[in-house]
Structures are given as structure tokens and as C-alpha cells.
Amino acid sequence: MRHVLATKDFRDGFAEMLPACIGLVPFGLVCGVGAAAAGFDWLAALGLSAVVFSGAAQILAIQLYAAGAPAAIIVLTCFVLGLRFLMYSAAMAPHLKPLGVRFRRTLAYMLADQSFAVAIRRFDEGHDKHGAALHFLGSGVALWSSWQITNLAGFFAGNLIPASWSLDFAVPLCFIALVAPLLRSLPAVLAAAVAAVAVLALADLPMRLNLAVAGVLGIVAATVCEIARERWTAR
Amino acid sequence: MxxxxxxxxxxxxxxxxxxxxxxxxxxxxxxxxxxxxxxxxxxYVPVAMLTALVLPMLLAPSIGAAPELGPRVPAAIFAAVVAYYTRSTLRTLGAGMAALWLLQALSGAR
CATH class of the missing domain: 1.20.5 (Single alpha-helices involved in coiled-coils or other helix-helix interfaces)
Structure with missing residues (x-):
């Protein structure tokens, strides 16, 4: 374990995630505040953030729980919201193949929006798989740890940041920082455009199903575009 | 239960x-x-999913709130340009927050 923590890849991954950890502080605080408002004790608040480790799912579970929804509905809704993890898992699968079973299963636990985007970029840059996996572990550990701290801080101290500072804007900025650099090819721009239109047009779908559907539509559009372009240039 | x-x-x-x-x-x-x-x-999973995640956050900052264009959208677009060229989360955060605060100060809103 010590050996892993000392590797350059692990430390690089940890360091690379730190700006996003800072940007996501308002999100973690909101989750902690929500858990306190819904009547969780501190252990349950920590349990939720540690076990679920997904801000969107945590907020949704807290809201539904506070509204007195049946447990089955809460679980089902969070499953639908988590459908994107199936896509992350599939995209990550070929890269994690050479790893040992335990390493793979540990990394699966760290698969969140931010850590996934950073990790897949690293793998796609063509670094050796084991080094990129250590980088993923480092970024995952940074994200997970800061997430627990900010959730607990929100639970105990409330929303520390005055709303007038608009620091909640840092949360979408963390996502923009990852997605904007990807818009370098026609299929990628199309994927974003289709996903953007779909997620807004389908906003009335139940259980935030619009997220996963918009993602799939964007992916399909980009793939079709890429294949059509290949055929065109091959002629 | x-x-x-x-x-x-x-x-x-x-x-x-x-x-x-x-x-x-x-x-x-x-x-x-x-x-x-x-x-x-x-x-294309990252580009499609991250876009689908970020857009509702931008247009309806709190869940259930009415979508508003406000100064956040131009600030987000500026941040996206900075992200595109720098590929840096830190610079994107800095540029986006600075742009938002500037626009808010100029428009006198909050």
C-alpha cells in the first residue's frame, strides 16, 4: 500500500484532482446541509456520502427520504440516475482489463463523473495501463476524501459560503473544464449538441431519465457521424 | 419501518x-x-454525458428553479473557451468565477 502511495502516477493523479476538489466544495456542503435538514444523524450523513459517493444521487435520496417516499422508490430513482455509471463502466472496461481483480474492483468504486473523465483522458493519452490506473486511484482517493470532508463540514457547520459569492457556480465550471477540451472533432461536437438539446427537451421524463437518454443519443449521433465520414472519405 | x-x-x-x-x-x-x-x-461517453450533466446545472442552478439566463451563461461560455485552450481545471475555475463576478458587478445584480 505504501508502495502504491509513493508512486509518481498516484501522486500526479491526486494532484491533478485537487482543483476540482476545491471547485466541488459547494456541492459537498449542499449535500451535508441537505442530510442535516432531512434529519440524518452525522453517521448516516457520512454513511450516505461514503457508500453512495455521488452528489446527484445523494441529493435525490435525501429529498425523497425527507418527502417520505417508500424505500423502493428511492432506490429505483437513484438507480435510474446512476444509469450513466453503466456507460462509464463500459468505457473504462478495456483499460482496466490487465489489472488484478481487487485493483479493478477498488477502482470501480471510485468511478464518479469527475474521476471518470480525468481517468479516461489519461488512458486515451496512451500512458501505460498500470501507470494510468495508479493515476486513477490517486485522483479517486483525492476526490473521495475531499467529498467526505465537505459533506461532513456541510452537515455540522451548514452552508459556510455566503450565497452572494455565487461559489456554487464552481460546480458546473468543474464539468466545463473537462468537457470543453473534448470538442475538437465534428463527431464530438455533434455528441455534445445532441446531448444538450435532448437533456433539455426531455427534462419532463420521470426520475431524471433525461440524463442517460441524452447521453445515449449523443453517443449514437457521434458514432453514426464518424462512420458516415469514414465511408465518405473511403470512396 | x-x-x-x-x-x-x-x-x-x-x-x-x-x-x-x-x-x-x-x-x-x-x-x-x-x-x-x-x-x-x-x-463519446465523456463528451455526451458531461454535457448532459452540466447543462441543467447551468440553466436551473437549484433543482426546481425556473431556468434563467442571467450572467451565468456568458460566464460559462467564456470559461469553456478558456478550458478549450488551457485544458486546465484551475484556470477554468478562475476565469469562470472572475467573469461571473465581473458581470454581476456590472449588471448591479447581487
Whole structure:
């Protein structure tokens, strides 16, 4: 374990995630505040953030729980919201193949929006798989740890940041920082455009199903575009 | 059901289901080849999913709030340009927050 923590890849991954950890502080605080408002004790608040480790799912579970929804509905809704993890898992699968079973299963636990985007970029840059996996572990550990701290801080101290500072804007900025650099090819721009239109047009779908559907539509559009372009240039 | 028990049951069940979703294809493809067409499509997962995630955050900052254009959209576009060229989360955060604060100060809103 010590050996892993000392590797350059692990430390690089940890360091690379730190700006996003800072940007996501308002999100973690909101989750902690929500858990306190819904009547969780501190252990349950920590349990939720540690076990679920997904801000969107945590907020949704807290809201539904506070509204007195049946447990089955809460679980089902969070499953639908988590459908994107199936896509992350599939995209990550070929890269994690050479790893040992335990390493793979540990990394699966760290698969969140931010850590996934950073990790897949690293793998796609063509670094050796084991080094990129250590980088993923480092970024995952940074994200997970800061997430627990900010959730607990929100639970105990409330929303520390005055709303007038608009620091909640840092949360979408963390996502923009990852997605904007990807818009370098026609299929990628199309994927974003289709996903953007779909997620807004389908906003009335139940259980935030619009997220996963918009993602799939964007992916399909980009793939079709890429294949059509290949055929065109091959002629 | 007892309140605390229901809460912990929910936490464990939601956590387990999320973990199984995260593990699903990592396990499934550990022993199998990923079909070529699927592999091609999966390269667009980050760009499509991150876009779908960020847009509702921008247009309706708090859940249930009416979409508003406000100064956030131009600030976000500026941040996206900075992100495109710098590929740096830190610079994107700095540029986006600075742009938002500047626009808010100029418009006199909050």
C-alpha cells in the first residue's frame, strides 16, 4: 500500500484532482446541509456520502427520504440516475482489463463523473495501463476524501459560503473544464449538441431519465457521424 | 419501518446498486472482447454525458428553479473557451468565477 502511495502516477493523479476538489466544495456542503435538514444523524450523513459517493444521487435520496417516499422508490430513482455509471463502466472496461481483480474492483468504486473523465483522458493519452490506473486511484482517493470532508463540514457547520459569492457556480465550471477540451472533432461536437438539446427537451421524463437518454443519443449521433465520414472519405 | 432502519436500508441499497452499476461492464468485459462498434461509440461517453450533466446545472442552478439566463451563461461560455485552450481545471475555475463576478458587478445584480 505504501508502495502504491509513493508512486509518481498516484501522486500526479491526486494532484491533478485537487482543483476540482476545491471547485466541488459547494456541492459537498449542499449535500451535508441537505442530510442535516432531512434529519440524518452525522453517521448516516457520512454513511450516505461514503457508500453512495455521488452528489446527484445523494441529493435525490435525501429529498425523497425527507418527502417520505417508500424505500423502493428511492432506490429505483437513484438507480435510474446512476444509469450513466453503466456507460462509464463500459468505457473504462478495456483499460482496466490487465489489472488484478481487487485493483479493478477498488477502482470501480471510485468511478464518479469527475474521476471518470480525468481517468479516461489519461488512458486515451496512451500512458501505460498500470501507470494510468495508479493515476486513477490517486485522483479517486483525492476526490473521495475531499467529498467526505465537505459533506461532513456541510452537515455540522451548514452552508459556510455566503450565497452572494455565487461559489456554487464552481460546480458546473468543474464539468466545463473537462468537457470543453473534448470538442475538437465534428463527431464530438455533434455528441455534445445532441446531448444538450435532448437533456433539455426531455427534462419532463420521470426520475431524471433525461440524463442517460441524452447521453445515449449523443453517443449514437457521434458514432453514426464518424462512420458516415469514414465511408465518405473511403470512396 | 423504524426510521433509522429504513434510512440505513436506503443508504446500503442505493450504495450497492450504484456500485454494481459502476462495476458492471468492468467485470463483464474483463474476460471478453469489446465489440469494435461499441468501442468506437464508447469514446463519446465523456463528451455526451458531461454535457448532459452540466447543462441543467447551468440553466436551473437549484433543482426546481425556473431556468434563467442571467450572467451565468456568458460566464460559462467564456470559461469553456478558456478550458478549450488551457485544458486546465484551475484556470477554468478562475476565469469562470472572475467573469461571473465581473458581470454581476456590472449588471448591479447581487
Amino acid at each position: 423504524d426510521g433509522a432502519l429504513k434510512l440505513w436500508a436506503v443508504i446500503v441499497a442505493v450504495g450497492a446498486i450504484n456500485y454494481l452499476a459502476r462495476l458492471s461492464f468492468i467485470e463483464f468485459f474483463a474476460q471478453r472482447r469489446v465489440p469494435a462498434l461499441l468501442a468506437q461509440a464508447l469514446r
